[in-house]
Amino acid sequence: MLKPQYIIKQYNIETMKIYKIRGGNDPIYASIHAQMGQPYEKGEYIKVTWNDYHSKGNVIPDFLYGGYIVCKREIAIELNQIFNKIEIGELEWHKNPKEIVAKDIRKLRWLPKEEVDLVHIYSKINIPILPQSTVIMSKGNDGKDWIKDYIGEETLFGTKHTPRELGKGIFIDKRELGDFDFFRIEKSTFLLCTENVKTFIEERGFSNVLFLEVGDVIEN
Numbered sequence: 001m002l003k004p005q006y007i008i009k010q011y012n013i014e015t016m017k018i019y020k021i022r023g024g025n026d027p028i029y030a031s032i033h034a035q036m037g038q039p040y041e042k043g044e045y046i047k048v049t050w051n052d053y054h055s056k057g058n059v060i061p062d063f064l065y066g067g068y069i070v071c072k073r074e075i076a077i078e079l080n081q082i083f084n085k086i087e088i089g090e091l092e093w094h095k096n097p098k099e100i101v102a103k104d105i106r107k108l109r110w111l112p113k114e115e116v117d118l119v120h121i122y123s124k125i126n127i128p129i130l131p132q133s134t135v136i137m138s139k140g141n142d143g144k145d146w147i148k149d150y151i152g153e154e155t156l157f158g159t160k161h162t163p164r165e166l167g168k169g170i171f172i173d174k175r176e177l178g179d180f181d182f183f184r185i186e187k188s189t190f191l192l193c194t195e196n197v198k199t200f201i202e203e204r205g206f207s208n209v210l211f212l213e214v215g216d217v218i219e220n
Contacts, residue, residue, distance in 0.1 A: 018170060018215040020153070021193050023065040024208040028057040030112045032066035033096075045092035046120060052098050055110040061208035064118070069191050073117040075206060083181040083197055089120045122191055125183040130171040130220060137187075147188040153214040163213075170215035177217050 023031070033051040040046050046068060054065065064070040068089075076088045102108055129135070134151035152168020155161070170185055177183070181194045198211045 016174075016217040017195050017213055018172070018217060019193050019195070019198050019211040020190055020214050021069060021197070022210050022212070023063040023070065024061075024210050025054070025065045025156075025158070026061075026208060027055055028059065029055065029061045029208050030058050030064065030110065031055045032064045032068070032070050032118075034067050036067045040089045040120070040122065041087075041124060043090075045090045047092045047094055049094050049096045050099070050111055052096055052108070052110045058108075058110055058112045060112050060114060060116045060118075062206040063209040065208070068120040069122065070118055070120045071206075071209075073119050076119050076121050079121065079182075079197070079201075082200065083193075085123055085125050085180050086182040087122050087124055089122060091118055091120065121182075123180075123182045123184055125180050126186045127172050127176050127180070127183050128186050130173060130218070133170045133215070134168045135170065145187060147185065150214050154212040156210065156212065169213070171218055172215065173220040174217050175220070 025031075031051040031054050032048050033053075034046055034048040038044070038046045048066075048068075048070075051066065060072075062072055062075055070091070073088075076086070080086050080088060096111070099105055099108060099111060105111060106113075135147045136149045136151060137145050138148035140146045150170055152165035153170075154164040172185065177194075181196050183192055184190055185192065192214065193211075194217070201209055201211075
């Protein structure tokens with residue numbers, strides 16, 4: 001039985017929005033650098049370093065900016081206990097090249113001074129999209145077709161915010177979604193979530209996390 005403050009509001013599935021979840025890009029926080037395309041679904045660790053380019057501060061937030069969805073382990077465990085279906089992946093830490101050559105690492109303002117247990121979260125659930133979805137296709141290094149981006153999605157680049165375009169984005173059938181709250185769509189790796197996740201995380205007050213509206217769950 002969930003504690004009262006953890007009870008999740010169940011939205012009308014006919015109007016449920018889909019969101020892309022990511023760490024915020026506020027430079028006051030420490031952030032992660034990790035090469036994209038690393039394998040992790042079979043338990044591999046992803047290689048990461050602290051980012052010296054983007055960050056101006058060294059405070060470790062609840063969610064961190066970077067190419068993967070990195071957060072504090074206790075948050076990932078909490079989400080895993082409440083929502084269906086999230087996976088927790090491990091990080092392999094390496095020193096930033098500037099950290100290696102620094103005469104005094106205390107002067108590196110972007111380098112956190114505290115040790116925090118961090119992981120990344122992802123989903124292995126793949127949901128097919130409906131034909132009315134607006135996406136950009138591309139070919140990967142393996143020659144397979146992949147969804148590169150969503151046309152008309154909500155975006156945030158720096159301080160430039162663009163709302164989602166009406167009638168555009170990704171659309172999925174509620175029967176395909178089932179009771180999953182974390183998922184990705186077929187031929188894509190972006191971690192997506194439902195309004196249930198968004199509401200829970202916002203009510204918990206976790207820091208440095210963004211939700212960008214990308215689509216809808218509909219009756220088909």
